[in-house]
Amino acid sequence: MIKVKQLGKEYGGHHAVKDLEFSVGEGELFAFIGPNGSGKSTTIRMMTGLLRATSGSVELFGEEMGMDKVHLKRRISFIPDTPDLIGKLTGREYLNFISSAYRMDETDFREEQQKLLELFDLEGKLDTLVEEYSHGMRQKVALIGALVHRPDILFLDEPTVGLDPKSNRNLKNYLRDYITQGKTVFLTTHNLALAEEIATDILIIYNGENLAHGSLAELRGRLEEPDATLEDIFLKLTGGI
C-alpha cells in the first residue's frame, strides 16, 4: 500500500528528513514516532502529496505519489496535527462538503456519518459553526470527515490531541477494527501507550533518520529487554534517559 524509498527533504541545507525507507502493507497500522522536530510532519506531508520531496519517492497503491495525483488522493485521508477547517461552515455543511468532494453515495454517507457521530458523541451538535466548536470538537469533526468515506489509507498526524478519554478509547478501537477490514493506517503520535497498544509496526525517527524499525517484540528483542514498554525503548534509543 505504501512504499517509501530514499525519501529526503532539505530546508536551506538542513536535512529535515534523510534517506527514509520503509513499506506499509494492507491491514497494518504503522506508528511513526519521534521527538519534536524529528521530521514526522514533513514526512507525512510528502507522503500525502502536500510537500515536494528533495530526494527519493513515495508510492501509494504501486504508483508514485505526487502533488497532482488526485486519483490517489481520492483513496486516502490525511488529518494534519492542527486541522484547519472552514470556520464559517457548520459541522453538517463541512461533512456534506466532504461527502460531495469524495462523490459518496448518499445512503452510505448518512450511515457512516451516523455511526461516527455516535462514536464521538457529536449527535445533535452538527448545526453549530465550526469556529464555535471547542478544540476537541473540531478535532472530532476533522476525524469524522477523514473517516466517513472509508479511505484505503488513513494518515493521522497526532489524532488524539484534544480528545477526551472516551473518544480516545473509541478512536483506538475504531482504528483496530479498521485495519482488520484490510485498510491501512499511518499514524504519528507522541502518545506512546496508544502506539504500543495498536501498532503492528513502529518506526522511530530521530533527526530525520530511521533510528529503529520493527514490531514491538522486535524492538524489545533488539534491546534485549523483553518487558520494556515502548516508552522505555523510545527514551533509551533517543537518549531521553
Ligand SMILES: Nc1ncnc2c1ncn2[C@@H]1O[C@H](COP(=O)(O)OP(=O)(O)OP(=O)(O)O)[C@@H](O)[C@H]1O
Ligand atoms: N517550512 C519549513 N522551513 C524550514 N524548516 C522547516 C519547515 N518545516 C519544518 N522544518 C524543520 O524540519 C524539521 C522537522 O520538522 P517537522 O515539523 O517535520 O517535525 P515533527 O517531527 O513533526 O515535530 P513535532 O513532533 O514537534 O510535530 C525541524 O527542524 C523543523 O524546524
